[in-house]
Amino acid sequence: MDYTDKKVALLAMAAIGTTLCTIATAVLAKDNGANLTLMVIIKFIQGGITAMIPPGLNSITQGIVGAVGMTHQVSRNEMMNHLGTAILVLSGSLTAFALYPNIGVLFVVSPLFCILTVYFLCRIKPEHIDHNAARGLKKVSDAPDEVASTLSKPLPTIPGNKNIKTTPSFNFGFDARSETGPSDDTLSAESPMAVLRDPILLMFTFICFMFHTANGCVLPLIMQTLAVGDGRRGILMSGLCIIIAQLTMVCSAKVCGDYSKVYGRKLLFLLGLFSVSVRCSIIVGLLSIAKQTSLIRMLLLSTQVLDGVGAGVFGTMYILVTSDISGGTGRFAMTLGITTASMSIGGTMSGYLGEMLAQDFGYRAAFTILGTMSLIPALTYLFFMPETLPAEAVETVSSKTGGMTGIQEGEEEGGDAKADYKQWTNVEGNKADPQLV
Numbered sequence: 001m002d003y004t005d006k007k008v009a010l011l012a013m014a015a016i017g018t019t020l021c022t023i024a025t026a027v028l029a030k031d032n033g034a035n036l037t038l039m040v041i042i043k044f045i046q047g048g049i050t051a052m053i054p055p056g057l058n059s060i061t062q063g064i065v066g067a068v069g070m071t072h073q074v075s076r077n078e079m080m081n082h083l084g085t086a087i088l089v090l091s092g093s094l095t096a097f098a099l100y101p102n103i104g105v106l107f108v109v110s111p112l113f114c115i116l117t118v119y120f121l122c123r124i125k126p127e128h129i130d131h132n133a134a135r136g137l138k139k140v141s142d143a144p145d146e147v148a149s150t151l152s153k154p155l156p157t158i159p160g161n162k163n164i165k166t167t168p169s170f171n172f173g174f175d176a177r178s179e180t181g182p183s184d185d186t187l188s189a190e191s192p193m194a195v196l197r198d199p200i201l202l203m204f205t206f207i208c209f210m211f212h213t214a215n216g217c218v219l220p221l222i223m224q225t226l227a228v229g230d231g232r233r234g235i236l237m238s239g240l241c242i243i244i245a246q247l248t249m250v251c252s253a254k255v256c257g258d259y260s261k262v263y264g265r266k267l268l269f270l271l272g273l274f275s276v277s278v279r280c281s282i283i284v285g286l287l288s289i290a291k292q293t294s295l296i297r298m299l300l301l302s303t304q305v306l307d308g309v310g311a312g313v314f315g316t317m318y319i320l321v322t323s324d325i326s327g328g329t330g331r332f333a334m335t336l337g338i339t340t341a342s343m344s345i346g347g348t349m350s351g352y353l354g355e356m357l358a359q360d361f362g363y364r365a366a367f368t369i370l371g372t373m374s375l376i377p378a379l380t381y382l383f384f385m386p387e388t389l390p391a392e393a394v395e396t397v398s399s400k401t402g403g404m405t406g407i408q409e410g411e412e413e414g415g416d417a418k419a420d421y422k423q424w425t426n427v428e429g430n431k432a433d434p435q436l437v
Contacts, residue, residue, distance in 0.1 A: 001055045001333035002135040002189075005126070007063070011056040012121045014049050019114035021046035026107040047344075054340045055333040058319055060124065062332060063134030070323050075257020078316045079250050086246035088113075093239025136323075136332040137189060189330025201325050201335060203384055205342045207273075207377040208318060212346030214374035215276045217354025218367070219245070219307060222283065225363055226297055237297075241304050248308020249315065256316040265321050266387045272313025273378035279306035280371025287364045318343070324388035 001007060021042050029039060058074070065073045088109065096103040195201065219241060226237040252272070260268050282303050286296055318339060326335035350370075357366035 001059045002331055005131050007056055007060050007129065007134065008121050008124050010052060011060065012118045014052040014056065015114050015117045017049040018046050019110050021049065022107065022110045026104065055336045058336055059134045059333045060129060062323065063129035063131055066133050067327065071261055071320055072257050074319050075253050075316055078253035082246045082249035082253065082312065086243050089239050089242045089246065093236055097236045135330050136326055136328055137330045192331070192334065195329055195331045195335060198325065200386065204321060204325065205339055207381050207385065208339050209342040209346040210377035211273060211314060212343045213350045213353065214370050215310060216347035216350030218280065218370055221354055221358055221363060221366060222300060226300060237301065240301060244301065244304040245307040245311065248305050249312030252309055252312025253316045256313055260317065260320060261389065264387050265317060265324065265389045266385065268313055269317045269321070270378065270382055272310045272317065273381055275306045275310040276374035277371045277378065279303050279310065280367045280374065283367045284364055287367070321388050
């Protein structure tokens, strides 16, 4: 995704591919795991295809709005992501509850929404994307003011797409500047090994891994405790777990977009990380009550609000922090692929670990151990991760309430691409046009 100028086409192909895998799962699955090997193969293929979506979507976003608009646009993207998920799960849960046990019709939504996804991707024209900006090479000051404007305005035509290098160099050396930008000698991409040696990236990758190792299985375990003994009601309760969390994530993404440039990335990220341990502590307390009444079940369900805070903040902030770390390296998609991979591996391990703990020691012990584990990434971020938001990008509280304030670039003469890249501006939603200072 860093090299190609066919980002939209690749993202559309990924959407179609994962939909075909979903349909194959629905059509070919047999009772009692009779063809489990085939199902595992399909899921491996689907996982590989789906891995293209986060780097592709966010590279396109950065190519359209530039670094100046990433904070607000990523927030907007995540809000729509979670809102769409909530609507889809609500409609699916009600349908499954009404038709139970004949719920195969639910798989119809996958091809339907794939068609809509591809349709709207086709609305993005090639000239709308600056591919040098998408990978973190292009100077923000070179882009027109309209790049960071809201989507309510016509998308701008951005020059310079012909300069994108579409052939990977396969230079994995340790030199810090291995690829010179084709249109500007001051812009160059760091080699992959130079990016991987960044201690901040390595620390953040570890945090992403540990957070999802601790948090990934909490929702499935909650859904199991609410669904035990009643499959029909369990489907509805499981849907409500997801809906409550997703609606809270909409609010969390909005807060991250509005205030992560006021109070910094770190403060908001810490709120999301520590929410997991608080959530698990509440769940353990509720499960300690001997009689599981309807009230206790509803209180367990309400803990999904904290899931919305944790996962909602993380889902937005990890993209923004990755963008901060990779700024100027020309390896934004690669860096986002690394952090996303660590999350996926952690989530996979969490699924096995959480179910094993629940089976061998019980649900209460499982939540206790997962909650304790969640303190590792939270404390690591607190003590070892620096604030990644550049000082030049900080907004004042007054700018949030009374219009925008210009931000000085602070560019040093002879600075490298990373310094050139981190030139920011304030964007205040639909209230005013952004200004590049």
